[in-house]
Amino acid sequence: MSSLVLSPRSKTHTVRTTAIPGFGLTLGYTIVYLSLLVLIPLAGVFFKAAGLGFEGFWHVVSSPRVLAALKLSFGAALIGASINAVFGTLVAWVFVRYEFPGKRFFDAIIDLPFALPTAVAGIALTALYAGNGWIGQYLEPLGIKIAYTPLGVIVACTFIGLPFVVRTVQPVLQDAEKELEEAAASLGADRWQTITRVILPTVLPAVLTGFALAFARAVGEYGSIIFIAGNLPMVSEIAPLLIIIKLEEFDYAGATAVASAMLILSFILLLLVNGLQVWARKRHGGSR
Numbered sequence: 001m002s003s004l005v006l007s008p009r010s011k012t013h014t015v016r017t018t019a020i021p022g023f024g025l026t027l028g029y030t031i032v033y034l035s036l037l038v039l040i041p042l043a044g045v046f047f048k049a050a051g052l053g054f055e056g057f058w059h060v061v062s063s064p065r066v067l068a069a070l071k072l073s074f075g076a077a078l079i080g081a082s083i084n085a086v087f088g089t090l091v092a093w094v095f096v097r098y099e100f101p102g103k104r105f106f107d108a109i110i111d112l113p114f115a116l117p118t119a120v121a122g123i124a125l126t127a128l129y130a131g132n133g134w135i136g137q138y139l140e141p142l143g144i145k146i147a148y149t150p151l152g153v154i155v156a157c158t159f160i161g162l163p164f165v166v167r168t169v170q171p172v173l174q175d176a177e178k179e180l181e182e183a184a185a186s187l188g189a190d191r192w193q194t195i196t197r198v199i200l201p202t203v204l205p206a207v208l209t210g211f212a213l214a215f216a217r218a219v220g221e222y223g224s225i226i227f228i229a230g231n232l233p234m235v236s237e238i239a240p241l242l243i244i245i246k247l248e249e250f251d252y253a254g255a256t257a258v259a260s261a262m263l264i265l266s267f268i269l270l271l272l273v274n275g276l277q278v279w280a281r282k283r284h285g286g287s288r
Helices: 025-051 052-059 064-097 105-108 118-129 136-142 150-175 178-186 193-219 223-229 239-248 252-286
Strands: none
Touching: 025 052, 025 064, 025 252, 052 064, 064 150, 064 193, 064 239, 064 252, 118 136, 118 150, 118 223, 150 193, 150 223, 178 252, 193 252, 223 239, 239 252
């Protein structure tokens, strides 16, 4: 009778396979790709600004005109993103939880700021909110002037940022379990408790992501803002326009200094938002 004898030295090896053809290859491609498209161009901006020296850089970015432009760009972007974080979440909630006539039409309209050229959006907003516009002609007699003021910049930032919040929160609400809301109601929770303790912890990371995307888009927006802003120095002039003006004056070092200031401030604010996202995910995960 023959028998199969296995050598004690024979071992079975488990080969791990993945869908990606190699960690080293894909990681190297990712680093090279991001370096060529992101890191090297941004580093070039900082190197160009470094040619001014610290005193020269500070002289440029601390001038009243630059400070006013930076304050308007970042302030309007933050306000617009905050408005969208609230009302964009409500819009996403309506689209997910309710059925009504024309739902698909209104759902498609949300993506218009994505598809419209920025110049078209700016002209459309100006036509609406100017003193003789369809809406502005009724607001100005009440003392509310939107076009050619900082308020117009906020309106433009809110307009272009809405789709980022809605399209980020919408899939999360679609995947949320309605049974949890029904269970909370059956246990005696009122609507406010259900919103704050069941729904909000679920969608908060997505809301913060949409807020960050809307802010990042609005702070660097140019085309849709310059038409409605009026571009008055120290009043309604945004930082991207000031960079263009310095480039037209062949002040390349000054333009890169303003751009570097915008990059630093944007990085700090986005880092804070990402920290809030991590905190929200940990808190939501730990509450389960």
